[in-house]
Amino acid sequence: MRTERKPHLIKKPADAKRQSVDESLGPGLKDEATEVEHLLVEPKSEHVSVDRVFGFGKENIEKHLKMEDFSCAFDYGWKIGSGGLDSIHGQGGDDLKLEVLDGLLDEVDEVDDIQAAYDLSSACEDFLLDIEFPEKFSELDCGPYVGSNLRNSSSESHSPGGSSNSVGGMSESSIVTVQESNSKNGVLGKMVNCDIHHTIRSKCGCQAPVMETIRPSKEHGQDFVESDDEKPLVSFIVSNKKVKSSVKVTKGATLLRQKRLRKPTKRYIEEFSRNSTTSGKNKCLKVRSQEEFSQVPSESQSRRGRPKKIMPKMVELPLSALFSFLSLTSVACEFESDCELSASESEDECKRTKRSKTACDRRKHQRMWTLAEVIKLVDGIAQYGVGRWTDIKKLLFASSAYRTPVDLRDKWRNLLRSSSAHKHNRKEGETNVKHYVRPLPKTVVCRIRELATIHPYPKARSPNLSSINSDPSSKQPTTTKAAPINTHGRNLRGKKWN
DNA sequence: GTTAGGG
């Protein structure tokens, strides 16, 4: 069968388009595309695996070809560029365009987040893969009604509660089915596909356009004019999402075929298994979704308590990026409903997560240090000494769980830096705000400088450690309530003050 | 587990 497919693939008229698209894309993207080409042309084992994975026999060659059509169509739509939208969504109007695109661009912001969610994305992948081949394509036939559905999707994603509300109605059965597909290497009967599709479509209106958008247009013998309905959407997003996400989405689209034909990467498997082992058999979806959507930077939650293992670093999953961005709202909500969270909770979580995720990917929540906290820190340092961050935290910052000993140390480091800078700039004028976002009171600065001289930061440690024992007096006489500094071994490390 | 240091 592989040999049967090969000529078809090579002679695909859209291949030429793809070529040109590849030209227009960046070198990296071109590489990706070339790789895909390679995969398509060469009947490697990936094809076999795909056949196995998706349970397609020889009789399903047609469907594989359709998949290829889809890919080509995608690329084609790509090339059309943002300009194509006007001509396509003529009935939709400008407002529709903006609505749709705004919504989708909003969603694109979340692509990165979803990319991190392997299981989620994989489920999405499986899901969409399955959806791609249902026999009842006439049902999905969009024509002019793509626009309206898309509008629904975007508007739902816009309204804070809309998406979540629609999700709340999602039946568990569909979700379970997706998980099943994930656990069974994507082998899913068509009946199940239809079930999923029906369920989602009936329960969550925003899901339908997603499927239609990526649906292979030639499936019903539609010409490209009609299938163009979905292309400008993608192309617009690609052209508007400026930086990283754009690239990722682009890669996702280009990699669509590749991803579909390829087995999961090692890394993917690693992470997947890690998640699986962490959370039990096939609950990774659930866990991931919980991590992703319910991990709220709560005020009282210590940020150190975050599950690092469960939440690995971001890994690019281009395909998932694409699919996630296309169906983020529905998928996110879908899995959220799986999270045994109440509807209102899910809603809040979803909103908050979006906010926090887009705001800062790395810094969870930057809490500005208040003056009171700074004073408390200075007091603590004066009391316990520099380096006793845990003690200071326990005794003085017990109420503020978000301040970790590391935070205290970092803050002290910054205080020293700023105070020394202040000392230098002081000669030029006190009003030099350059180094002060929120200028500290003079008294505090003086105390910091005093402590800095008394407790020099470890970085400025003196080379001769002999002074540690010979001259302990230089550290002890702290101004305020100087408590005797115990001589624990760990405090001796690099500390000349003890 | 805590701290230092770099990013």
Add this chain to the structure above:
DNA sequence: CCCTAAC
């Protein structure tokens, strides 16, 4: 604020 090495 995050990460990692060293302790």
